[in-house]
Amino acid sequence: MDFLAEGFLGAFNVIRSGDPEFLNILLVTARTSGLSILMASLMGFPLGVALGAFRFPFRRSVRLISDSLLSVPTVVVGLFVYALISNRGPFGRAQLLFTVEGMAIGQAVLALPIVVSLTASAVESVDQRLVMTLKTLGARGLRLLGSVMLEMRHHLLMTLMTAYGRVVAEVGVSMMIGGNIRWHTRTITTAVTFEASRGNFGMAMALGLVLLLISALLNGAISFLKGRWRP
Amino acid sequence: MDFLAEGFLGAFNVIRSGDPEFLNILLVTARTSGLSILMASLMGFPLGVALGAFRFPFRRSVRLISDSLLSVPTVVVGLFVYALISNRGPFGRAQLLFTVEGMAIGQAVLALPIVVSLTASAVESVDQRLVMTLKTLGARGLRLLGSVMLEMRHHLLMTLMTAYGRVVAEVGVSMMIGGNIRWHTRTITTAVTFEASRGNFGMAMALGLVLLLISALLNGAISFLKGRWRP
Amino acid sequence: MRAVMEAMGLQFGYGAGLQVVADRLVLGEGRIMGLIGPNGSGKSTLLKLLALLLPPQEGRILFMGDDVRGREGALRGQVTMLLQEPYLLKRSVYSNVAYPVRSMPDREDRIREAIRMVGLGDGFLDRPWYRLSGGEAQRVALASRLALHPRVLILDEPVSSVDREGAQVVRDAILSARERWGTSVLVTSHQPSWLSGLCDGFWTMGEGRLSGPYGLKGDEVVP
Amino acid sequence: MRAVMEAMGLQFGYGAGLQVVADRLVLGEGRIMGLIGPNGSGKSTLLKLLALLLPPQEGRILFMGDDVRGREGALRGQVTMLLQEPYLLKRSVYSNVAYPVRSMPDREDRIREAIRMVGLGDGFLDRPWYRLSGGEAQRVALASRLALHPRVLILDEPVSSVDREGAQVVRDAILSARERWGTSVLVTSHQPSWLSGLCDGFWTMGEGRLSGPYGLKGDEVVP
């Protein structure tokens, strides 16, 4: 119990201190998760909408794969991406190992099935009249896709929050691809793991709480936005 | 790349061998995730539906907390539960540390926000007429809740799959609370992490693929079920 | 004649927009009353208040002489409503009609009776919810309310999508509900001819304000 | 008179149930044709086929003499349809009406014109989608189709929730669409009196089979 209290105090101190190393960790975390969520959204939302709204060959197989990948352990993704971008891997030349970009790719792989499956599921249960209505109004192609997504904005936001949660909370990929290198690829979660493995439970707790605080602020902002949109 | 191929072969061999240690790991994994999903569902679905459908004091705060906890790192949950159930913790007497039950509690804490937030979000965007219709037909209390949930069965299933994915893929809690003790609390993901940490990337990959295969079978079964329900 | 439902000094508004006001409304036992008014005059809103689906911001509603406040859940089922845009549960027609009467011993009889009253054959009972046309769905939704044998039946444009013959069938169903179960009915429609062949009297809505009753033979409504 | 739309040997069925069959249907330019038939006879299904929303299982559809196959996306907008249960986008009324004409230079004029044609004031433009009554929503949905100035306007029970005055307004709107833009119209309704004051002729549906046209003055329809 002692380190829970220590964690709360620690979180406060860490934030107040503005320690440059801490700021660096924040920055790395933000860059990695931002980049990965961006990649996962750009690929995942269109694919998810397509899976939910249109019939095409292998649709069920793609969906099954995406659903199954919801339970892929981060370490496996880490290993997989590592195999591809390590020096000996096919993309070794790109020098992505132990970089923020490499971590972001791995995290995007992790977030993608969440975005795809949750979006597809939401589109499937969207009002059947929506797509027909948009078609009667002359929408097609990208505009149709965009309008369907806009109509489901609450769902997509929730999907995004879930994917963000998955990405920002994961350790396996960041550790394996990023390597938890101080000043370079140390994220909040790898730092938490690192501190915990050193027995610095108080510090681990403190960093974890800071992450939660950031997420709470983000969610607060989003909930404010949603309030302005109405149901 | 080499160890990817090794992983595929390894997965095949591991399954074929029926090695008792492997079977034990499967059993521990199934018991832990089954128990945690059960706990998270029993608490999460009613809470989620309530958050989405009814107004009550602190509703927005509870929702915000749940949304924020989507991004709680597993290690933090691990530490938190550890603090509570370790010998020196308030629930130390219950002897839950390094047991399947202890792991399941930790994983339930992890799954709960997913169940609550995704359910609440789904209920919020469910057809406004649904609750009114159920009320005009005389439903109230638990029956109303149950009927709303039945009407959103696809969503709830997807929520469950997401929570299952989170739980079955996580390492932090299982490591911290379970301790990855061979023959006792070693799950597929802690085994994967363990093998990877020893540099046995091929074996880690193999176990990860086995997990994916299990998830694929589970999803196949569910997709078959859904097919019988229609949209 | 007794009053089944009474409303006094009702007021309700959705934030900025229209304010629905009903100073006094009485629904006598076995009465079939129409509610007419232009689009957006507040008819649906008033009906939802009386069906205990929206809480009034001012005023009281009595059922059989007692205030309904706090008993809304228990009274629904005795007071039921067909929404303007009916919603069917994602189940079979049978399950939809069976839903409100699930635990009643004479369930099967009620279901068959109700589905016939709205002019659909027993063959419809096996259909899933999505294999229905607009008019068929509206009739199924009505059937599930009729299965309840309600004391008060509130109908918001029950024949908007129903064909001409169907409209006659629905009218007969409403009349026979009154006859067999003493049901009191409050019904809106934009088809005056249909309504006038059914109702004992009318209320009108205009910009949220209720007036009436009109067209009653005598003044049998007790205050 | 030219045929804007023609259908030959159309067939469509939802798996086991009703099979919709239309051997021959011609919609002449500037024609307003009614489609009548009982509930579940397949009217909405036929209209969706003609509005290029469902792909026919058999037969061909021609628009201005050419087969529509493969050009459905491009033709929608010229051929538009008001669904039986209209769906409004979760935006303001303005955005709903503006949606189909977003990129047109005379957008603002079209929006204002359309909303007035359905009898709603400009004040409605600012309303969010949920602040509408059933009839208001139906009118807004119609307005967004009128803003398109379509060649073919397919209306599935456009006045089911609209009040009596509103029904006249909608009839006038349809007539003036024909007059100003040469729009051809195919419309269903369960209110024969409303329909007969509007249409040049009728088709009827019975158990999925189309017959007609009936009630035309002369035989101006070219094959």
Place this chain on the structure above:
Amino acid sequence: WLGVPASASQVLRMATTTSTEATGLLDVIAREFRADTGIDLQWVAVGTGKALEYGRRGDVDVVWVHDPEQEERFQAEGHGVNRRRTMYNDFVIVGPSWDPAKVRDAKSAREAFGRIQMSGSVFVSRADRSGTHMAELRLWGKVPTRQDRWYLESGQGMMETLLMAQEKGGYTLTDRATFTKYLEKAPKGLEILFEGDGVLRNQYSLMAVNPARHDNVRYHLAVKFINWVCSRRGQSLIGDFKISGRQIFFPNAQGGGTQ
């Protein structure tokens, strides 16, 4: 930016074990090395097995690990060159203060292990083929199996294993560095019950990744680093490094030369 040390022109990548990082030694080494040479040392701290795996694939330039057997295999396979002894510390046997197996009275490490085995007290093993685990395996007379219910295999790092031993009231074998760190956090937990046997020595060595195998590795930087650590300056930094006033690592590069 944001407090990152101004980007260095040259970066050296190392894979190392958790104990060197967790104690904080590497922070000191990296800082001084940078001051002396301008080279930016970046490291990934993992188990010895994984560290060597990174080396095998040419993803790092140098490895700093502590398992002679695996190091030799690594070298024999042609992955590592220029292997140098750098420092050592020792393993100690720790357990609960009430010492149910009477390990305190043992004359040798092997005897201590025998007593644990006889008494059936809980022993937590890392069981991860780390340097520590390999040392442990050498100490058992008959290696415990699944039937020995007192023998728990944690498969985790040293700190986690120590905590598990504490919770279970059991024994374990640990390197002194991690244990010193552990004592800082849990002063009333486990105690050192046996130490000082020669078989308990824990040797750390540096090795460059073979540039003939991987053309991208920065071999000249690796060699520079190895030489620097083995120099008088590097060695005295290691010797001076203390936690709670206690020396953790003992430099022993002088005279060792390339192995």
